[in-house]
Amino acid sequence: MPAPLPVIPKREGEYWTARQRQMHSLHYVVSYRAAFKPELPDYFIRRYTKAGQIVGDPFCGRGTTVLQANILGRYAYANDISPFAVWLTRAKTNPVPLSEVCSFLAGIDWEGSVAESYPPELLLFYHPKTLHELLLLKKSIREAETPVARFVALLAVSRLHGHSPGFFSVYTMPQFSVPPQAQRRINRKRRQVPEYRPVLPRLLAKAKAALRDGQIAKIRRMSMHNCYTRCDARTLYGWQSESVDLIVTSPPFLNKVDYLANNWLEYWFLDIDPETFGAQMLQTANLEEWQAYMACFLQEMERVLKPGGVCVIEAGDVLYRKQTINLDETIAAALAAAGCRFLQPLEVLIQRQNFTKLSHCFAVTNNCKGTNTQRMLVLQKK
Structure with a gap:
């Protein structure tokens, strides 16, 4: 029989504000489904690191951990x-002054011609003239390939x-990204x-916000030393052994989010082909498969963490085959199965608070349904 899992202390409370x-x-x-609030990495970065140390996120998503690390004077992996997640993270951590955004946009001939074809389904979302301006913007960004162009993108x-009227699209x-048939x-x-x-005034308003x-200068100064990689989180090429002080991350949950379908408009604008990476993404409804993936992932976390380094994995509780599963317990079981000699559990922090508007959009109610709590499994490398 397998050895019983160690009892992990649990602390429950409100560790950061529910305010938006x-x-x-x-x-x-950028709105990004299944992303945690920046207060989460802020809490752990302040608790476990000092200025100048390295914070990593192997599932960087919209770049929340990485950006907050740079804001707090830490370098980041x-x-x-x-590729969309890595692009998004790099763009957010390399902001440019408003004056440079204005100069770039002023250089676009918004009445010009563009020969690029587009999926006809886009007309379900955009007025033809708005779409024409988006195509002109795409062309200008693609031709420039500068930090300013990337931030404008x-x-x-x-x-x-x-x-709302602040978006380019009709109500959606x-x-x-809603599928075309649903938008219809x-x-x-x-x-x-x-x-x-019109595209221009909406871009300027968003830039100011x-x-x-x-x-800007501080974030760019720190992000100059960031490491950005795109690979399987079980084999982090470019992350040296014993190089990271803190990891704060949230792996994809059990088949809760279809990251490919959810971002098809973004992929179109950025010329990203999902077929080039979709098969490599962790999207499974099978708990055993998910746990096996996590076991390999934890072995890699043990490799890249410095001795004394901490790994915080945010996971929730999910309904699986009509039962509530606490994914932190699944990860703890994966840690035991992985045979990690030095990576040990410290505690589980359970964040309970009222849910946001976004959670309500997906029928998640407070502490009773779906992925409805935040459970942070805290591990440390001895």
């Missing part, structure tokens, strides 16, 4: 199998779809057709 948008404005430049991605979901139903139900929404909290 309390951190640096750059954190909120960012990885994801998705980030601003554009943030405005591609949403529920802001957190993910939304348009029919709301009796709406895309209206012309994203850069409102400043610290």
Whole structure:
């Protein structure tokens, strides 16, 4: 029989505020489904590291851990199998002054011609003139290939779809790209057709909001030394052994989010082909398969952490075959199966608070359904 799992101390409370948008404005430049709040990495970065140390996120997503590390004067390692996630993280951690954004946009001939073809389904979301301006913007960004162009692309991605006049699209979901057939139903139900929404003023408004909290020079100074990689989190090429002081991450949950379908408009704008990486992503509804993946992942965390380094894995509780599964316990079991000699569990922190508007969009109610708590398994390398 396998050895019983060690008893891991659990602490429950509200470790950061439930209030929205309390951190640096750059954190909120893009909505990203299944992303944790910046208060989470902020709590652990302050608790376990000092200025100048290295913080890593092997599933960097929208770059929350990496950006907060740079804001707090730490260097960062960012990885994801998705090129969109790595691009997003790099763009957010390399902001540019508002004056440079304005200069770039002023150099675009918004009445010019563009020969690029596009999927006809885009007209479910955009007025033809708005779409024409987006194509002109895509062309200018692609031709420039500069940090300014990349940051402008980030601003554009943030405005591609949403529920208010500040977005380029007709009314739709802001957190993910609705499939064309679903958008057709939304348009029919709301009796709406895309209206012309000029791209330029919306980009300028978003730039002002994203850069409102400043610290551009500091963030860029720290991010110059960041490491950005795109590979399987079980084999982190480019991450040297015993090089990282703290890892704060959240692996993909059990088949909760389809990251490929949810970002198809972003992939279109950035010319990302999901077929080049989709098969490599961890998207499974099988608990045993997920646990086996995590066992290999934990072996890699043991390799890259410095002695004394800490790994914080955010996981929730999920409904699996009509039973509630605490994924931190699944990860703890994976740690035992992995045979890690030096990576040991310290505690589980359970964050309980009222859910946000975004959670309610996906029928997640407070502490009773779906992925509805945040459970942080804290490990340390001895």
